[in-house]
Amino acid sequence: MAPQKKEKITLTYFNIAGRAELSRLIMAYAGVDFVDKRLEREEFGKLKETYPYKQVPILKIEGYGNLCQSISIARFLAKRYHLAGHDDLAAAEADEVVDAANDTAALVYPIYKCTDAAEKKKMLAEVLPKVEAALKNLEARLEARGGQFMAGNTFTWADICMYTMAAHLKLNGTGPAFDGCPKINNLVERVANMPNIKKWRDAHQ
Incomplete structure (x- = not known):
């Protein structure tokens, strides 16, 4: 062949x-x-x-x-x-988390585009409570599903999405919103240190 x-x-x-x-x-x-x-x-x-x-x-x-x-x-x-989930339910759980994570990330897009420092500070004050609420929902979802992974109790693209969401939010000044989310912080750190992802990060930072 x-x-x-x-x-x-x-x-x-x-x-x-x-x-x-x-x-x-x-x-x-x-x-x-x-x-x-x-x-x-x-x-x-x-x-x-x-x-x-x-x-x-x-x-x-x-x-x-x-x-x-x-x-x-x-x-x-x-x-x-x-990485989509080991069965239909896990795949649906992963899709759910990706949607929720993207909705959360979208909250700060206007801040990213703003060029006026005073206006950006005002926008951040308005957005931060919304981001905190969204992250608490995701933290509760993670805890309800075993505390290690977002879907199907196994690693999926939803966990990578949580990492990219966290990087985006922290880059745009909403890092304090993660203070009450120990399980999300732990997940994000674990994803960041996976060998191939760490290699990518090191090469593209």
Whole structure:
């Protein structure tokens, strides 16, 4: 039998963590050799009209075409590399947590985009209680499911999503919201120190 041709996988996004980092880390964890194509804004402007939804991220697997939308890409990769959950219920639990984590991360997007220091401080004061409430819900969910992992009592893409959410929130000034979430903090630390994820972090910080 002829050897199987190695796939060329390309993930295209901006040169930031953003909405592509979950997919990057799923592939990094799985040891996938992929092209991490990072666009500057000017380059994106030139290419934008060639993209199906005029936005990124885009996942391209040679011979199969493009896949768009950040969570659709991440879910596809999680299924492909056995991180989606060991059965239908675990998969649904993982999907639930990913949705909740992304809703939480979205709370600080306006802060990220704000360039006025005084306005940013005001926005942060308004957003912090909402982030704290959302994290407490996730902390309770984690505790109810055994305290180690977010879905199916095993490691899934939902746990990687918790890590990317935490990094995003702390980067945007909402670190204090994690003070009452010891189990989330422990989970995030464990994910950060998984060998392949740590290797990725060390290479891209």
